[in-house]
Amino acid sequence: MHVDIKICGMTEAAGLRAACDAGADLAGFVFFSRSPRNIGVASAAGLAATARERIGIVALLVDAPDDLVDAVVEGLAPDFLQLHGQETPERCVELRRRHKLPLIKAFGIGDAGDVDAIRGYHGVIDRILVDAKPPKDAERPGGLGRSFDWSLLDRLGAHPPLMLSGGLDAGNVGEAIAIAGPDGVDVSSGVESAPGRKDPVRIREFVAAVRAAEAAGAPAKEFEE
Numbered sequence: 001m002h003v004d005i006k007i008c009g010m011t012e013a014a015g016l017r018a019a020c021d022a023g024a025d026l027a028g029f030v031f032f033s034r035s036p037r038n039i040g041v042a043s044a045a046g047l048a049a050t051a052r053e054r055i056g057i058v059a060l061l062v063d064a065p066d067d068l069v070d071a072v073v074e075g076l077a078p079d080f081l082q083l084h085g086q087e088t089p090e091r092c093v094e095l096r097r098r099h100k101l102p103l104i105k106a107f108g109i110g111d112a113g114d115v116d117a118i119r120g121y122h123g124v125i126d127r128i129l130v131d132a133k134p135p136k137d138a139e140r141p142g143g144l145g146r147s148f149d150w151s152l153l154d155r156l157g158a159h160p161p162l163m164l165s166g167g168l169d170a171g172n173v174g175e176a177i178a179i180a181g182p183d184g185v186d187v188s189s190g191v192e193s194a195p196g197r198k199d200p201v202r203i204r205e206f207v208a209a210v211r212a213a214e215a216a217g218a219p220a221k222e223f224e225e
């Protein structure tokens with residue numbers, strides 16, 4: 001089984017290079033002004049140009065208006081859009097139709113009801129991304145280094161490909177994969193030396209831990225639409 005690895009919150013060439021060299025599959029760029037990883041479209045495009053043949057490019061947006069989505073899609077030409085806000089199924093349909101890009105929709109998980117709510121998105125998104133539900137007064141809806149009870153995902157039933165995120169790092173990602181059986185994992189805080197600064201050593205350790213979990217044969221759960 002192959003577990004896709006996404007390293008999110010790229011702001012500097014060194015972090016992006018480390019992700020490519022380590023063998024990560026996807027690199028994320030955050031377009032959200034209240035994030036320490038926020039980046040401008042031109043800077044993201046400049047970084048992505050150095051790596052596009054080695055890694056997939058993901059644009060992370062939070063309840064973004066059309067003019068921002070248009071600018072990101074035109075300037076960066078991402079391979080995926082990651083929607084990390086309160087985007088409705090209708091908004092997902094609209095964005096998929098307008099941009100013809102696969103959608104990764106993020107869901108904050110705090111309890112069983114949050115998992116059950118994902119079902120309303122089946123058929124209109126391409127990947128589910130589960131993250132810890134942020135506290136009400138959080139500055140941003142993700143990238144907080146918080147994890148959640150992975151066993152809640154047992155309730156998912158049949159589902160589109162699943163990416164697990166929220167407080168992952170080299171020390172816990174093996175256990176997370178064994179419990180949740182995701183198709184991919186996504187990390188930001190757990191591979192940083194400070195918010196917004198990716199640490200090449202932690203990136204290497206994270207990728208090695210995921211590949212070790214794959215080799216140990218953690219069973220990937222089946223998915224279907």
Ligand SMILES: O=C(O)c1ccccc1N[C@@H]1O[C@H](COP(=O)(O)O)[C@@H](O)[C@H]1O
Pocket residue numbers: 008009028030032035036037060062084129131140141142143144145146165166167168186187188189190
């Ligand atoms: O990284 C951010 O700053 C961010 C801002 C707004 C929404 C999502 C964000 N990041 C995503 O959050 C999860 C979990 O991150 P962490 O590993 O717990 O720090 C991940 O999917 C990031 O892509």
